Amino acid sequence: MKSGPSENKQVGAVLVVGGGIGGVQAALDLAESGYYVYLVEKSPAIGGVMAQLDKTFPTNDCSMCILSPKLVECGRHLNIELITNAELKEVSGEPGQFKVKILTKSRYIDTQKCTGCGECVQVCPVEVDSEFDVGLTKRKAIFIPYPQAVPSIFTVDKKERPPCVRTCPAHVNVQGYIALTSKGKYKEALELVKENLPLPGVLGRICPHPCESKCNRAPLDEPLAIASIKRFIADQAKDELLPQVKTERKDERVAIVGSGPAGLTAAYQLAKEGYGVTVFEALPVVGGMLYVGIPEYRLPKGVLEQEVEAIKHMGIEIKTNTPIGKDLTLDTLFTQGYKAMFIAVGAHKSLELGIPGEHAAGVVQGVAFLREMNLGKEVRLGRKVAIIGGGNVAIDAARSALRLGAQKVFILYRRSRMEMPASDEEIEAALTEGVEIQYLVAPTEVLVKEVKDGKVVGIRCIQMELGAPDATGRRRPIPIPGSEFDIEADMIIPAIGQAPDLSFLEGSGVTLSRRGLIDVNPITLATSRPGVFAGGDAQTGPGIAIEAVAAGNRAAVSIIRYLKGEDLREGREIKEEEIRPLGLSELPVGEPRKPRVQMPTIKPERRQNSFDEVELGFTEETALQEAKRCLNCGICSECLQCVAACKAEAIDHEMQDKMIEIKVGAVIVAGGYELFDPSVQYELGYTRSPNVVTSLEFERILSASGPFQGTLLRPSDLTPPQKMAFIQCVGSRDAQNPYCSSVCCTYAIKEAIIAKEHSTVPLDVTIFFMDMRTYGKDFDRYYDRAKEESQVKFVRAKVHDIEEKDGTGDLVVKFATEDGGIRAEDFNLVVLSVGFQASPGMVDLAKKLGVQLNPYGFCQTGSFSPVETSKPGIFVCGAFSGPKDIPETVMQASGAAGSASALLAPARKTLVKEKVYPPEKDVAGEEPRIGIFVCHCGINIGGVVNVPEVREYAATLPNVVFTDANLYTCSQDTQEKIKAMIEEHNLNRVIVASCSPRTHEPLFQETIKEAGLNRYLFEMTNIRDQCSWVHMHEPEKATEKAKDLVRMAVAKARLIEPLRQLSLSINHSALVIGGGISGMVSALTLAEQGFKVHLVERNSELGGIAGRIHYTLEGGNVQAYLAGLIEKVTNHDLIEVYTNAYIVDASGYVGNFTTELMRYRGPYVERIEHGVVIIATGGQEYRPDEYLYGRDPRVLTALELEEEIAKGNPDITDCNNLVMIQCVGSRHDQRPYCSKVCCSQAIKNALKLKEIKPEMEIYILYRDMRTYGFKEDYYQEARRRGVIFLRYDLDKKPEVRAVRENGQYLLKVKVYDPVIGEQVLINADILALGVATIPSAEIRELAQFYKVPLNEDGFFVEAHVKLRPVDFATEGAFVCGLAHAPKSIEESIAQAKAAASRATTILVKDTITAEGIVCSVNEDICSGCGICEVLCPYLAIAVDKTERVAKVNEALCKGCGTCCAACPSGAAQQRGFRRDQISSMISAALGV
């Protein structure tokens, strides 16, 4: 190991990156070994891919069932700090002392306050694809990745604010109200709109909606009809919602001049904050331009009046016919006590054309025309009306003129249609109604009849053409000389623009700009006179209403700050944000095209002479349809429904990301992998048919918690498939990803078996594969079972094309068979067994860490350093270093933990936390005094169950002396309260009626322990998961049930008693049996951590089977490594090596084993006391009795071949024809397992020989080439070098004969070649047999000594195939290397380190504390019948032969209670679940 900084400076903490099963295991091992662990996970919860799996192979265990307890343990561990939703940013320093920067992304949730109740999810209107269900279901924007997630804390998924919101001048929360609308929550939607816009019905009708122009939906089909949706909710919910004043009324009064959109909005916002507001309006009506500028057919007066009424309802006074100016000046207003003012008088003055005849009779200014009309005055109209201008006023005037009876109305506009400022809808409507528009025409003179009334008869115009763009960006119109022409008209309405009339401000101290507008600070809208603010058209010139609204909002904020004496500017900088539209590829996958809902209108013929509203508005159906088109670009819509729903007040939408810095001694990277995305392989149909799914999607389809609750249905039509196929090697073993993904064969088999189990109809399953790589422990049996029991069909073929059959959703799979035939077959559903690839995030991280990657982007490791990266102090485990399954990952995780632990041994226990508790109160003999805490869980319980009633009822139950009801019983303040109540009421039993004890019991037990009570004096009853949540529509029955459950808990609580937890002392030395690589690595890993190790080896030399191996497939020098290892082991002070030694007896249990061994076959027995034992007895080569082995010297085993090659034996290295036969002694009836290493070994030898003699003919006769992972590269290399691979089936095994020809005995190998369909005869100079690996001979007696089981093949059986791969069920005993199963050196080393790491978790402890819930035996009753003894899988209970009673070893007892149930004398009882306790609950449940 590279020398690091001086040892005492090492940091006793480790960073683990990645919260999948690998990271979790490494974290747990390290935390249990005396280190403080930071576990960083990029997603909001730990669990990784394993959490998504339905079952695990080859046992078909429920993945979640086995994973969840580990996650909970990890989440609760005092010395593991989970840093979720976080990214590693930087690592600096050196081994032993790293500095790490981590960016924790905001969850927008206070993790301390969130109770995980989920109320927020119910109200969140935004649905996006669920990552957990791989897009097969939706989740909300506020979410927990999956129900069992750890930590059980919600996260708000928020991107930058969506373009619609950012484009809206008033920043109305568009996505929010649309999301709420899509859920039918119109009232809430309207409420949200009204946050920024008090005139939703008005703006919903007349706003030219700049927001829609930036809608991300536009590139997909059409933008959302945002304004129309707003209009719909305004119309829908207007009666339900009156704005409310938020706070207490304040004394200050504000004057607002002008009741247009700016003035009204400011008034509204100020009133909402409690300020008194008076609005002064010059006109006789309220609404400004909204009233007098917009015709009724666009905005019915009633709509405006109603919204004005709603605003007035807040106590706003509006004085109409009250112009500010001569009589009432700003000064007067100040003297009248108004503290601030907002001037928003609009722009009601028309701009003049500046042409002759402009003042003739029959020329009416557009604004004036509309005003007169809107005020209900009689307007004299001509027959032929010419309107000049291209804005909305022009269009309004034109359409109004038609309605008022004009026979012909035409618009003259000096630019082209493209430059026309009026909105498209308006122009279209005008054209529909019969308005004529002449483009590129400018008036030059109003033609007047030369009589005394000077009446208009026409207009002279000139043709224009477009020149260079002007300041507004539009092209400047240039008159074409000599193109004048006259048009006949008896009325002319110029509508070329407006300006404010600000004459009243003269002498007021409010200055005007050069453009004649009010001069303000653009951020604060403050004018030159303190206390006076201005906005809207009067300040900006004519604009759209929503801009005026924005100004009203802005002014209100300024005025409030002004009145409070605060800084007007702080934090209000106007940021110029660029709104980047989403690219097509960024749009949600599979989002179908849906056209925008068209706004229904009244027929054009009905519009003549009628001012009825033209647009009819959306119906509920169309509004919902339209709202559901929203892509939720920002994900969280900030509708704030969650904030209102969260009773714990945990949600804060303003929360920010945080960078944290920590110090660690080592880093373990467990970053996992990414699944291959099959959409890039177009021919496989993944993007084209919903019925082509990936294996992970299929995993979710199979899962009981998945989209179809575990019923096998296909996505397109939710029918059960009858015929389905798996396609192997998708994204593996191809040009893109040449390596093998290692796990797909077995997971496909698993999914096939489970699919058959879950199917409601007879299901036919075919797996298309190249080589079946079921190389792991017991995997071949699994394969056989799939074939024989489950009738899964296996077809060796390469699939090249999958097409959907039209209309049926069925799929045609086209494939090439081994013999070159092309076939096609129909299936209802196809699963693509997608491979693993390096995740880009991890590649980035590796670059940051300076960790070397292999060519495929996975972490580079060495043959002898499987858990080390190229950077000292940084370790790796799991799929980040290459595709692998769960047990390999777990082994590596423990292995990496072991390496880190060895590196940091001097700093062990320097940073770990330990909790100190007050002394336990003795409650023996006390009458039970029960305290009950009933939880509302926000409204999760309280919304259905009548909590006060339950509490009242609880108080009537016997021995109950205190009851309480809490909003959240799990919150920190309630914990304090529980402790206080225990003290105050002298409680000696505590009951919490809330949620699941599975998640919360430890928390409350901890609390009562902190109050000095034994933690077992606690009972919990689940009135949420079992009452309120599952009987939501029956509140009375749910309440009754809750009472029953409380009564049951009380019945039990009266009988519970403190339980003691046994402490066992630990002997801190280890025994390692077996001196091969595995045993030595284990021993060394332990010794380096300072533990005494006894290493026992049967032979006279250390080294084991590795002594015969010379090089690895990857080129590692085994002998050099081995020599180094032996030297380290023999020279290590703490390792005592016993060679020629045999174990003759063993006894004891975890922490306290005694083993007897004998050396030199002599009479002396040595006794070794040790705390743990690691069995690493290795394996050996099977000696075949077939293929002439042992009878012909030219027939060798693969290892023998290797030894000869290493020796340079010319008979071998110089031969011409060399044949290898694989699977000799493996994968058949007697030994139905794969020996895993033989394929690689054959490739290794073949490549070596080709290197020595390239022209040598080498034949490899194989059944499946199992060069998994990156070993595939070497297989391809061997093919390139001309090694000939011939596949054979078990029923057509090769035949080997020695035939006498020409005076020589020739070795002849005959084999059937399925590719050409013929027998092939090969003359072999040398025949090498890839023989089975079998366990070593001593394994059976060791199994008996240490009471650990063997499987049918004679290898040791680990405690759990997936998650405890090196542990035995017997605590304190571990296994590694070939004794466990055949495996490579690299895997053996990882496993050996893992065993050492697991052993360390015991050796570091001074004592082991047993569970309190264990079996106890009443020895006065027990008669030693022995029934209990045979039932205990942990060997924790046994009959003492001398006392003739059963004795429990509490250290080993896991407390399942199976023995107690079976005990026929009643002597055995399960503590915490005694028969009288259960019986009392039964009685209580039944009310007897």
Next chain:
Amino acid sequence: MDKKIKLAIGLGATCAGCDIAILDLNEKILDLASLADIVFWPTAMDFKLSELEKIEKNEIDISLYHGTVRTSEHEHIVHLLRERSKVIIAFGSCSCFGGIPGLCNLTSKEEIFETAYKETPSTVNPEFITPKTKVSQDGHDLTLPELYNDGRALSQIADVDYYLPGCPPAVELIERLIPIISNFLETGELPPKGTVIASDKTLCDECPLTKENKMVSRIFRPHEIIPDPKRCLLEQGILCMGPATRGGCGSRCINVGMPCRGCMGPTAEVRDQGAKMVSAIASILGAENEKDLSEDDVEKLMDQIKDPVGTFYRFSLPVALVNKRIKEGS
């Protein structure tokens, strides 16, 4: 000794084996006789019920009652004894737990009459005449006690002070009464109420056979196997109730190669002897290769237990949690 106690021995539905067991005290019966005056014991001497009725309240010191309470007369006797005795001891399995006659709870009175007075091949009873509590014939009224629908243990009729189980009780246990009586005579002291005069442990405690491994993969009925005489019978697949049965009997059945049938009842920790044994047997039967057994395989295993109630509740059905056959749906 001058002073003697007054002892009564009453009986219900009994085979009188309990009486024989008392007589089996042999010469020790003289010890008993020296301590007690027997004031009622119809089996041994010519006592009439009317004599018992004449005894005053609390006049009897100790009563033994054996047999199941099956008829109105049995119940009457129990009430008489209880009223007239200071101490009443349930004597024998029938009295303690309902005993073998208690298995009548699996049928009804009507079914029993049907079988006994009609269906048995040897019966000729065309008019199906069955016992009646009162029959008038030739002007005479004949009465019979009423046969109850079920059989009950003594404790279900009256308050019981002590229990002395066994079918019949072992002589060694009966002998234990003698020092109790003499102590009572001398000091007036009695053991605590509810005491069971037997072992606290189960039969296995005193069973002489060797126990090795309790996993059972096949059940043998006694006639199907010649057991290894040294090894635990249960381990050899013979349903032995010993593990669930109170000891104290001296392993009488085991000693003659028969499995325990449970006559001593359960230990003080067990509420329902049969259910406990069901739990034990089902736990160990097939445990060896349990992971390979399908539900059908388990059904086949359990088929080997021919009569679960009769096997596990041979002596204790009336005191079981569910102590009679119910007719579902009737």
Next chain:
Amino acid sequence: MDGFEPKIIGFCCNWCAYAGADLAGIGRIQYPPNLRMIRVMCSGTIEPVYVLEAFQKGADGVFIGGCHPGDCHYQAGNYKTMRKVILMKRLLSQLGISPKRLRLEWVSAAEGQRFAQVVTDFIAEVKELGPNPLNQEVAQHG
């Protein structure tokens, strides 16, 4: 039988069936409120005596939930449960109680839907069977 609401006593193992019930809760999967559940660590700890006791005290049905075979947190407790339940059913039927009143189901920690389904089915089945006949017996004898 109209208006008959059976009382069901349930025993569920902590690791699978109880977790399945929790998941039914989290998923807001509705089922009838007739079940009163007692949590035990392993279904292997459930004794026949509890079943009899429940019936004797008036339960109309007894539900037992454990881990699927192979999934037992304690390796093999559930196999014992299966054997106990099969023998118990025989005992019940000999005692005249319909063995359908005792239901054993395997429910994994991921099967919230299944939990709700089997409980719903069982309640429906017990409704069909009618009240516990022992209750009627008690009534007859006063």
